[in-house]
Amino acid sequence: MADFELDPRLARDTWHLGHVAGCQLLLMNDARYPWLILVPEIAGVTELYELSRDTFTQVTQAIADISKSLQSMTGASKMNIAALGNQVPMLHIHIIARNSDDDAWPGPVWGHGDPVPYSDDARQTLLAALQETLLSD
Amino acid sequence: MADFELDPRLARDTWHLGHVAGCQLLLMNDARYPWLILVPEIAGVTELYELSRDTFTQVTQAIADISKSLQSMTGASKMNIAALGNQVPMLHIHIIARNSDDDAWPGPVWGHGDPVPYSDDARQTLLAALQETLLSD
Numbered sequence: 163m164a165d166f167e168l169d170p171r172l173a174r175d176t177w178h179l180g181h182v183a184g185c186q187l188l189l190m191n192d193a194r195y196p197w198l199i200l201v202p203e204i205a206g207v208t209e210l211y212e213l214s215r216d217t218f219t220q221v222t223q224a225i226a227d228i229s230k231s232l233q234s235m236t237g238a239s240k241m242n243i244a245a246l247g248n249q250v251p252m253l254h255i256h257i258i259a260r261n262s263d264d265d266a267w268p269g270p271v272w273g274h275g276d277p278v279p280y281s282d283d284a285r286q287t288l289l290a291a292l293q294e295t296l297l298s299d
Numbered sequence: 300m301a302d303f304e305l306d307p308r309l310a311r312d313t314w315h316l317g318h319v320a321g322c323q324l325l326l327m328n329d330a331r332y333p334w335l336i337l338v339p340e341i342a343g344v345t346e347l348y349e350l351s352r353d354t355f356t357q358v359t360q361a362i363a364d365i366s367k368s369l370q371s372m373t374g375a376s377k378m379n380i381a382a383l384g385n386q387v388p389m390l391h392i393h394i395i396a397r398n399s400d401d402d403a404w405p406g407p408v409w410g411h412g413d414p415v416p417y418s419d420d421a422r423q424t425l426l427a428a429l430q431e432t433l434l435s436d
Contacts, residue, residue, distance in 0.1 A: 209370070209378055211363040222359040226348040233346070240388065241346055244381035248397060248405035251377065260385055268385035273406045 164205040169252040172201065175277070177289060180297045183224035184217060187296065189289060192277035194266075196236045196259040198228060198292075201252065208251045221255070228296055229257050235295050236261075246272065303340040306389040312414070314426060317434045320361035321354060324433065326426060329414035331403075333373050333396040335429075337361060338389065345388045358392070365433055366394050372432050373398075383409065 168186060176188035176199060184204075190197035202221055207213065213221060229241045238259035245255045258271055266274035280288065305323060313325035313336060321341075327334035339358055344350065350358060366378045375396035382392045395408055403411035417425065 209366065210380060211367040211378075213363075218359070218363060219356070222355070226350075226355060229346065230348040240383075240385050241348075242381070242383045242385070243347060244379070244383070246377075246379045246381070246407060248377050248379070248407075269410045270383060270385075270407050 166203040166205045168201065169250050169254075171250050172199065172252065172254060177285060179289060179292055182228070182297060183220045185221060185224060187228070189285075189292065190277075191279050191285075193280045193284060194275075194278050195264055195271055196232060196238070196288075197271065198232065198257040200224060200228065200255045200257060204253075207253045208247055209253065210245050210255075212253070225255055225257060231296055232257060232259050232292075235291070239267075242271070244270075301342040303342045305338065306387050306391075308387050309336065309338065309389065309391060314422060316426060316429055319365070319434060320357045322358060322361060324365070326422075326429065327414075328416050328422075330417045330421060331412075331415050332401055332408055333369060333375070333425075334408065335365060335369060335394040337365065337392045337394060341390075344390045345384055346390065347382050347392075349390070362392055362394060368432050369394060369396050369429075372428070376404075379408070381407075 172188065176190050179187040179189050184202060186201045186203060188199040188201065190199060225243060229243060233241050236259040239262045240260045242258040242260050260267060309325065313327050316324040316326050321339060323338045323340060325336040325338065327336060362380060366380060370378050373396040376399045377397045379395040379397050397404060
């Protein structure tokens with residue numbers, strides 16, 4: 163199997179947070195929503211069901227753990243979890259903290275307006291807080 | 300804990316297919332996409348991470364099994380899996396077979412245009428095929 167290499171569009175649109183459960187954990191560069199993306203580091207996989215049983219268990223448990231922590235950290239009204247991949251087929255799972263006063267509420271975030279990039283300061287502060295909360299054990 | 304009762308909006312927008320893994324399996328009444336919804340029959344749950352460990356494992360495995368079968372049955376380009384719940388908080392997981400020539404491609408289906416209800420004949424044929432493929436064991 164080919165070596166894993168992060169899809170260039172995901173690389174362009176995100177900041178790297180760290181690794182968890184055999185996945186890259188990324189922060190979407192869109193200050194409108196706390197929006198994480200989990201990418202299993204396995205080349206050629208596009209569907210959740212293609213993961214081996216053990217990897218599937220690891221990845222889905224990581225989705226649950228991260229979404230719980232991110233909701234607790236942000237006080238979000240609702241978590242949005244999704245594996246879509248219509249535009250970037252490489253398997254990646256969105257974990258998005260939604261609030262009832264956010265830009266797209268109650269609609270989905272995808273395709274809604276244009277991303278608002280983080281300022282350098284805001285990004286560095288958020289990345290540090292997310293690493294402390296999500297990746298500290 | 301209160302008895303489980305399907306959210307009235309989910310009940311209104313779907314047809315009941317059957318039961319699997321402690322969930323109701325529903326067919327969205329929108330002929331534009333083969334679109335299933337899995338609803339764990341547990342009152343008061345809105346987030347995936349709130350499921351007990353065993354139920355979480357059962358439900359996520361059902362998501363994988365159903366999405367694999369539905370993609371195989373429909374020849375879909377991509378499966379879309381999502382737990383959103385901004386409008387209907389009751390935990391429900393969308394399993395949608397997407398095609399590169401479908402109405403919303405490559406965008407998400409939510410909020411895209413108006414549903415196209417199935418004709419009675421089309422619905423009955425599809426429900427029978429889905430029950431045979433997804434629920435026959």
